[in-house]
Amino acid sequence: MSIDLNDPALLDYSQRPPRHPEPVDPANDGLPIPLNVRTDLYKRVQELRQFEKRAYDLFMQNLVKGTSHLSLGMEAVSAGFAAAMQPEDYVFATYRGHAHTLSKGADMGQVMAELLGRENGLLKGKGGSMHLTHAEANMMGSYAIIGAHLCIANGTAWSAQMRGTDQVTVCFFGDGTTNIGAFHEALNFAKVWNLPVVFVCENNLYMEYTPIDLVAAVPNPAADRAPAYGLESIVVDGNDPDAVYMVAADAITRARRGEGPALVEAQTYRHGGHSRADPGKYRPADEVEAWLDRDPIPMYHQRLLRLGVPEGRLSEITQDVARRVDEATEFAKAGAHPGEEHLFTDVWADGGSAWRN
Amino acid sequence: MAELTYRDAVAYGIAQEMRRDPNLVMLGEDIAGAGGVFKTTVGLLDEFGPARIRDTPISEQAILGAAMGAAMTGIPVIAEIMFSDFIAVCFDLLANEMAKSAYMTGGQLSVPVVVRTANGGGSRFGAQHSQSVENWCMMIPGLKVVAPSTPADVVGLMAASIRDPDPVVFFEHKSLFASKGEIPEGEIVDELGTARVVREGTDCTIAALALMVPRALEAADRLADEGISAEVIDVRSLVPLDTKTVLASVEKTSRLYTVEENPRLCGWGAEVASIVADEAFWDLDGPIVRITTPHIPLPAAEALEDMAIPSVDRIYETVSKTIG
Ligand SMILES: Cc1ncc(C[n+]2csc(CCOP(=O)(O)OP(=O)(O)O)c2C)c(N)n1
Numbered sequence: 161m162s163i164d165l166n167d168p169a170l171l172d173y174s175q176r177p178p179r180h181p182e183p184v185d186p187a188n189d190g191l192p193i194p195l196n197v198r199t200d201l202y203k204r205v206q207e208l209r210q211f212e213k214r215a216y217d218l219f220m221q222n223l224v225k226g227t228s229h230l231s232l233g234m235e236a237v238s239a240g241f242a243a244a245m246q247p248e249d250y251v252f253a254t255y256r257g258h259a260h261t262l263s264k265g266a267d268m269g270q271v272m273a274e275l276l277g278r279e280n281g282l283l284k285g286k287g288g289s290m291h292l293t294h295a296e297a298n299m300m301g302s303y304a305i306i307g308a309h310l311c312i313a314n315g316t317a318w319s320a321q322m323r324g325t326d327q328v329t330v331c332f333f334g335d336g337t338t339n340i341g342a343f344h345e346a347l348n349f350a351k352v353w354n355l356p357v358v359f360v361c362e363n364n365l366y367m368e369y370t371p372i373d374l375v376a377a378v379p380n381p382a383a384d385r386a387p388a389y390g391l392e393s394i395v396v397d398g399n400d401p402d403a404v405y406m407v408a409a410d411a412i413t414r415a416r417r418g419e420g421p422a423l424v425e426a427q428t429y430r431h432g433g434h435s436r437a438d439p440g441k442y443r444p445a446d447e448v449e450a451w452l453d454r455d456p457i458p459m460y461h462q463r464l465l466r467l468g469v470p471e472g473r474l475s476e477i478t479q480d481v482a483r484r485v486d487e488a489t490e491f492a493k494a495g496a497h498p499g500e501e502h503l504f505t506d507v508w509a510d511g512g513s514a515w516r517n
Numbered sequence: 518m519a520e521l522t523y524r525d526a527v528a529y530g531i532a533q534e535m536r537r538d539p540n541l542v543m544l545g546e547d548i549a550g551a552g553g554v555f556k557t558t559v560g561l562l563d564e565f566g567p568a569r570i571r572d573t574p575i576s577e578q579a580i581l582g583a584a585m586g587a588a589m590t591g592i593p594v595i596a597e598i599m600f601s602d603f604i605a606v607c608f609d610l611l612a613n614e615m616a617k618s619a620y621m622t623g624g625q626l627s628v629p630v631v632v633r634t635a636n637g638g639g640s641r642f643g644a645q646h647s648q649s650v651e652n653w654c655m656m657i658p659g660l661k662v663v664a665p666s667t668p669a670d671v672v673g674l675m676a677a678s679i680r681d682p683d684p685v686v687f688f689e690h691k692s693l694f695a696s697k698g699e700i701p702e703g704e705i706v707d708e709l710g711t712a713r714v715v716r717e718g719t720d721c722t723i724a725a726l727a728l729m730v731p732r733a734l735e736a737a738d739r740l741a742d743e744g745i746s747a748e749v750i751d752v753r754s755l756v757p758l759d760t761k762t763v764l765a766s767v768e769k770t771s772r773l774y775t776v777e778e779n780p781r782l783c784g785w786g787a788e789v790a791s792i793v794a795d796e797a798f799w800d801l802d803g804p805i806v807r808i809t810t811p812h813i814p815l816p817a818a819e820a821l822e823d824m825a826i827p828s829v830d831r832i833y834e835t836v837s838k839t840i841g
């Protein structure tokens with residue numbers, strides 16, 4: 161590959177040739193997934209979509225300070241995996257972790273309150289948007305330094321292996337993460353220790369602002385690297401909840417049976433920018449448009465109608481979620497700002513922060 | 518009482534804790550079959566088996582990550598980083614991950630990991646295998662930092678570190694591995710955050726850590742010949758830091774020297790000096806003096822390395838010249 165340094169696309173990524181999504185596979189209507197699981201998937205994608213939209217609104221109202229990274233457009237990946245997991249399974253996420261935390265059952269109000277920096281937040285306001293954790297449900301954290309959490313995910317998988325449980329660890333990360341050393345250390349380590357861990361690359365085609373194909377040596381940044389670690393190359397349509405669910409169920413089942421790790425690359429796209437108010441102008445307009453047309457939610461809505469779920473049932477789900485998001489917002493807004501008494505707690509496991517006598 | 522080398526005390530201390538807690542596990546490079554590159558883990562594989570003593574690839578981030586993840590599920594883990602210099606390749610896991618999880622999650626997670634690592638100079642290994650990096654770890658909120666100077670302290674502080682629910686970085690000094698000491702009978706469990714007065718004196722306080730402790734003691738012997746009575750404190754634990762023992766000593770002696778193997782800038786002694794200046798200023802009869810390795814990468818040649826790291830001579834001469 162030679163690079164033409166005068167190529168205008170290198171200066172302005174929005175001039176690059178767009179990467180259009182693959183069309184939905186019509187055969188996916190016929191995947192062997194019970195209708196109750198599919199309705200649950202619908203509820204899940206609705207929760208994530210509506211929550212993230214509200215988070216965005218609250219950000220624009222300056223109620224969410226700092227930063228936040230939304231999963232708008234990427235909901236099917238989180239929903240599909242969550243539906244295929246058991247409650248005791250472990251989950252790890254990146255700073256783009258609202259979806260995975262909610263998918264693992266964290267309370268919407270507490271998550272929203274955490275984004276608002278309130279005392280009633282999931283982390284008492286001490287972690288914020290990028291560090292959502294719900295240990296009670298084995299959601300073991302959201303990590304904001306690229307790569308590290310793949311290594312940490314091996315640890316919960318190792319723990320399950322040592323304790324002889326059949327818990328599987330599922331670890332989400334982005335396409336950009338496949339270029340950091342920790343990714344490669346983690347995959348090799350997981351394979352040689354035969355750990356029950358499923359690594360899930362949410363390939364949304366961009367790291368922050370740079371298109372992944374400019375910075376990865378291979379077209380599929382995760383899947384094409386899998387063989388180097390003795391793993392199968394798996395690419396899935398990350399905008400189709402059913403397709404994700406099938407691949408997730410398979411990888412998780414195999415890990416649960418002791419067959420070792422898997423690496424799944426789910427191709428998807430974020431509807432908005434990387435974080436905060438990033439308008440994402442570095443993306444070609446027709447690319448954005450093509451992916452908006454492949455929005456997982458209306459697609460899935462249509463599929464469920466075709467499969468015989470009444471429109472009334474779907475709008476009931478949608479409205480129920482809307483009501484819960486409203487309640488969560490009220491809960492969050494009503495929370496107090498944390499007081500000074502929280503500043504010096506929880507540095508150590510005993511709850512304190514003393515470093516000297 | 519049995520006499521053990523500092524090196525053997527490492528495996529002795531780990532074995533004591535592994536017998537007590539069947540959940541305790543250890544991982545690292547060449548620690549199982551080979552017994553460690555410094556032979557500090559000899560015999561552990563035979564007694565505890567490959568499920569509890571596990572060799573890893575050369576993947577320091579993966580090692581600390583696996584340790585942290587397992588620890589978050591309640592399994593205490595000892596992770597070995599072969600040379601402390603290598604902490605730099607996995608510092609993210611120490612400084613950004615383990616150290617911060619309890620706080621960031623509002624107390625949801627804790628990380629009972631002991632990171633053992635061979636620290637310090639004197640082996641003529643040059644700038645990438647000889648550093649004293651305790652100050653790298655000391656500056657991170659959320660990490661505990663320990664550096665024993667005797668075989669008995671290796672065992673006792675190892676037990677205390679393993680039983681501690683927080684991440685502890687445990688510095689084993691390469692140049693102390695061959696040193697010997699008495700180990701009391703029975704279970705030995707020490708306490709983090711406790712310094713020890715290892716020699717009483719009235720004219721000055723010399724606070725030292727790890728390899729610098731025996732050197733300070735020898736310097737104190739020579740100072741005694743000159744009629745200077747030096748009190749020597751083995752600081753042992755940098756976080757938590759036992760400031761009470763230091764402050765009480767300075768109250769008595771009115772002079773403070775620190776002996777630090779770390780390069781000068783931001784060495785642990787700077788923090789001790791600042792605390793003493795703040796809180797015991799009126800007890801002092803003269804300036805606090807820091808005796809440190811200069812702010813240079815460590816040279817390999819024995820002649821040069823010996824000039825760089827504080828020696829008995831340098832400690833003796835510095836105190837003798839400045840005490841006035
Ligand atoms: C070690 C490290 N380097 C750089 C960053 C800054 N950073 C934050 S998010 C991001 C992009 C990550 O891209 P990707 O893995 O594709 O995840 P996405 O945000 O697309 O979900 C970068 C470079 C970081 N957090 N950590």
Ligand SMILES: [Mg+2]
Nearest residue numbers: 334335366367
């Ligand atoms: Mg990305």
